[in-house]
Amino acid sequence: MTEDSRLKRDVAVIGVGQTKFGEHWSQSMREMAVEAGVKAVEDAGISGHDIQMIIGGNMSSGMFTGQEHSSALLADYLGLNPIPAIRTEAACSSGALAMRVGILAIASGMYDFVAVGGVEKMTDIYGPQATTALSGAMDYDTEAYFGATFPGIYALMAQRHMHQYKTTREQLAMVAVKNHENGFLNPVAQYRKKITVGDVLASPMVADPLRLLDCSPITDGAATVILASADMAKKYTDTPVYVKATAQASDTLSLFSRRDITTLDATVEAARRAYSQAKLTPKDIDMAEVHDCFTIAEICAYEDLGFAKKGEGGKLMQSGQTTLGGKIPINTSGGLKSKGHPVGATGIAQIIEIVKQLRGDAGKRQVNGAEIGMTHNVGGSGATAVVHILSRNR
Amino acid sequence: MAGITGYGFYVPMWRIKSKDIAVVWGSNEERLKNLVGEKAVAGMDEDTATMAVEASRRAILMAGIDPEKIGAVYIGSESHPYIVKSTSSIVAEAIGATPEMMAADLEFACKAGTAGIQMAMGLIDSGRINYGLAIGSDTAQGRPGDELEFTAASGAAAYILGKTNTIADIEDTYSFTTDTPDFWRREGEDFPRHGGRFTGSPAYFNHVLSATRGLLKKMGRTIDDYDHFVFHQPNAKFPLAAGKILGVPKEKMEGGLMVPLIGNTYSAASLLGLASVLDDAKPGEKILVTSFGSGAGSDSFSIVVNDEIENRRIPFKIKEMIKNKKYLDYSMYVKFRRKLKGVEE
């Protein structure tokens, strides 16, 4: 197996911006992208002319809006022509992929300022069509063909996790409750409403054992981050946030082909590479934004990122240590569940939450003294996983 | 002389009781007693092709042959999944008989399956093929509230015919065909129409009796020469009445009477009756089978069981298989049989 080498030079985040996440009936995809882009550029205190390349993550603009070639669309409407523009796609991890490509671009030495973003417009088609579009994240020929849905695939993981490790229905529900408590405090979250375990367990069943409130929603939104070479960062902001690691790994597309369906080996491998790059261990991570497309996904993330032993993700949730006031707050933004999940934008929004926290800018959600944060973005049922580690210190 | 080298059957597990249909339409339960007690209903994900594949796979297992050796596949049905596009090729692909083979889909109401047997016999006897697969399979549709809704059922029977290693031999066949429109469906119509009482004497009885008598005369045989009789069974009354007219003792008909248990499986009906008899038949026994297809015609066969049958029985007789059943109420039945308008597929 090959290993990651080192970045040739350090990269920092100097600006962030995003739209609220929700159902944006009057905004199109390009309008949301422009809103997020402008906010990020203003936050960075640079001019649009300084940006040398843009990378936009987007899963399925073709199926959602009939529009492919979204890279060209964004460069055009952001007023950035003729700079190079790239679209990255890896289902729900399209956003983190954009971040990764932007980092690699600056680390190569070829570019000093890169804007990385993500956008997804999911409400211009009907519900069943959106479900079909999202099922492109799984193996169409062998999973979607037989009638599997995305919640169905994660439900298969949940059933097995509960069978093998005695993870309970209540522990899964606690993930949703925690994330809603955090989202309540987040001005950009789609749902700012607290819920109880009872609410989760009474919500309609979607795919046994996952209920409606175990599932992240359909959301419109855009998010952008401005990256710069670390040497230049202090010229633009007093609070640059440095990239300590960027890592990615792949696994089988279909769930049934995995080594163990209760473990996302891609997460484990991406995390291993990230910890190795940053020379850190799970104990060094102060907080993380993890991929909670469904409650079970967060439980697995605790284990696969090394915050809990295999099979003990449920126990960690139950212990309360991952709540806002806990030892390792997870998804202080509200996670995908409460903040919303505009697919291509999610990976970038996770970066933005960590950046805000490390800057001390997270308002009521602030985790005091947070120095090192992690983001974890997954594509499909785990065929792609992207992990970043960010730090206040270079 | 062509014979049966293997047979298979498939009956879906769903059932609906006649009384549960009767209650919706205010039908006279007393009158229904002679028709059927309950009938088999295809599941939402089953159709003529899927049932035919299941029945054929069992037949191949019993025949013990490599499916690539099947030289012809004929499937008779009045509920083919497509109006135009063969069912036989779907079945042939699923069982691994493609591509060197002949194939066609057949229609002649409830006798399309036995017509397939005659066609396969011709090809085998003339030496053009070694093995032929003839299938009768239907997911019969009854008009809501009509008498036939009580009996129209789903099922499939498959017969592999050949010259070698047969478990039973077909001594001879005789058919009686006239243009008698007792039951029909025009293109574009969802449900069939029928001639009411005309379906009895001029249709079913004329053809079943004429074909049976014709076969016996041709072979110089009498009713007493046979151990079992299987007639087409649109309900429990008609076959027994035909048997009485011919002087067939009731016991000789019981083995092949499947209709009270699963309803009228149309193209599969007489073939499932035959399967039920073969499940228990002893070497040397003679079976007389007469099918009937509205429109109208009957195919009659004289079959003699040979010793090999004892070596080739496979687990689960049809009467065992149909014990595995679940009942539907009329609302689920109507959904399963796609009688509701506007359901998005």
Add this chain to the structure above:
Amino acid sequence: MVKEFAVPFHWRKFKERYQFIGSKCGHCGEHFYPKREICPKCRRTGKMEHVQFSGIGKVYSYTIIRTPPEGFKAYVPYVIAIVELEEGTKVLSQVVDCKPEDVTIGMDLHMCFRKIRSEHDSGLVLYGFKFKPVK
């Protein structure tokens, strides 16, 4: 309305879906569904051959789909399961002919040939393998 694909998209998969055919690597012996040209373990030293699965397996995990994708509305609620085949490999399909609530992890299954869905009322009928409990 289901998005419809043109004929070849489905047609090229008929044999493998109807007859339940996958691959076996002649080098490491592992089985795969769907068929693969390259063995993930052996890569180019692998020798891939077609193999027909017996259709016998057990439930490894399952769920009951209550919110269907397009084309499956008529079948709700239905069970999808990851089935561990006796050849050692796993596959995803539906479990039919039993009450959804009666499905358990470890349940013995054997395969059957069933309709998956139609492409609208006027398009192709799509078939494939499903599993039902062994009685």
